[in-house]
Amino acid sequence: MATPIILDCDPGTDDAFALFLALASPELDVRAITVAGGNVGLDRTLANALALTRLTGSNVPVYRGADRPLLGAFFNEPRVHGVDGLGGITLPDGGQPEHELAADAIRRILRTAAEPVTLVGIAPVSNLALALMTEPSLTSNIDQIVLMSGAWAEGNATPAAEFNALNDPEALAVLLACGRPVVFATLELTAQALVTPTRLAVLRGRGTGRCLAAACDIQATVPLSRRVPGSPLHDPCAIAWLLRPSLFTTRACSAKVDLAPGIGRGRTVIDRWNRTGDPLNAVVLETLDADGFFELLGERLALLR
Numbered sequence: 202m203a204t205p206i207i208l209d210c211d212p213g214t215d216d217a218f219a220l221f222l223a224l225a226s227p228e229l230d231v232r233a234i235t236v237a238g239g240n241v242g243l244d245r246t247l248a249n250a251l252a253l254t255r256l257t258g259s260n261v262p263v264y265r266g267a268d269r270p271l272l273g274a275f276f277n278e279p280r281v282h283g284v285d286g287l288g289g290i291t292l293p294d295g296g297q298p299e300h301e302l303a304a305d306a307i308r309r310i311l312r313t314a315a316e317p318v319t320l321v322g323i324a325p326v327s328n329l330a331l332a333l334m335t336e337p338s339l340t341s342n343i344d345q346i347v348l349m350s351g352a353w354a355e356g357n358a359t360p361a362a363e364f365n366a367l368n369d370p371e372a373l374a375v376l377l378a379c380g381r382p383v384v385f386a387t388l389e390l391t392a393q394a395l396v397t398p399t400r401l402a403v404l405r406g407r408g409t410g411r412c413l414a415a416a417c418d419i420q421a422t423v424p425l426s427r428r429v430p431g432s433p434l435h436d437p438c439a440i441a442w443l444l445r446p447s448l449f450t451t452r453a454c455s456a457k458v459d460l461a462p463g464i465g466r467g468r469t470v471i472d473r474w475n476r477t478g479d480p481l482n483a484v485v486l487e488t489l490d491a492d493g494f495f496e497l498l499g500e501r502l503a504l505l506r
């Protein structure tokens with residue numbers, strides 16, 4: 202039976218790959234795509250999520266979510282994602298979202314699902330936190346919470362903090378305290394999922410479908426990272442964990458997020474060596490079989506139309 206998931210995203214160039222990978226994979230039953238602001242403003246991330254979803258031919262419902270974090274305002278990342286979030290690559294209009302709002306949809310799905318649902322967060326986790334804050338008993342119907350978030354060492358948005366964690370650290374703290382383990386695809390993990398010109402050419406050569414072409418066109422606009430030799434394909438790592446956990450090695454840890462104002466805000470403090478003895482509320486994905494990851498990605502994206 203397919204694993205039911207809710208995909209919470211802010212497309213976003215790498216979100217586009219995650220969304221396509223999820224919708225192309227029969228092992229996953231995507232019950233909802235919920236959208237927050239983040240990489241660009243909510244109006245754009247929502248339009249992008251709708252356009253990407255409809256490009257696949259899928260009728261999975263798409264929901265409008267948070268246009269701001271629990272405190273303050275989102276900051277965006279147009280340097281990586283372009284001012285429109287998809288590197289200026291134009292897609293056919295994807296129509297309108299559902300009338301229901303993201304947090305309401307997340308709660309309804311968790312409340313009514315016959316089996317535990319996996320939450321996948323590849324954006325600031327405001328929508329997921331709002332849902333759990335307003336009906337905490339629903340955590341009992343969560344299987345896993347899988348996030349692209351955080352870093353155990355250096356950040357990418359600030360020296361201390363990764364972009365999604367920094368954009369709503371209070372929301373991340375809600376998830377870390379909810380009682381279900383949080384699986385982290387951190388920057389150290391996604392630094393192993395590097396797109397290079399060769400890998401992009403191989404990916405493009407996997408097929409002639411419009412989704413594969415769009416994904417490759419979008420990725421071609423992403424600048425090389427200053428931190429690593431290539432462009433990390435962050436968000437699809439969270440989906441790949443659900444599809445093929447054998448590609449990863451993992452470690453159970455305790456994790457917290459720094460909420461104090463100042464230079465450390467948004468930093469994820471991941472206790473990989475159990476120095477604190479705190480309860481193990483997280484599973485950190487540590488290593489990735491990158492060739493296996495790109496093989497999976499190419500195989501699945503080639504299935505889309």
Ligand code: BDR
Nearest residue numbers: 213216278323364365435
């Ligand atoms: C994360 O931040 C966003 O810019 C990406 O889409 C990804 O979710 C990487 O730090």
Ligand code: CA
Nearest residue numbers: 213216323324
């Ligand atoms: Ca994202």
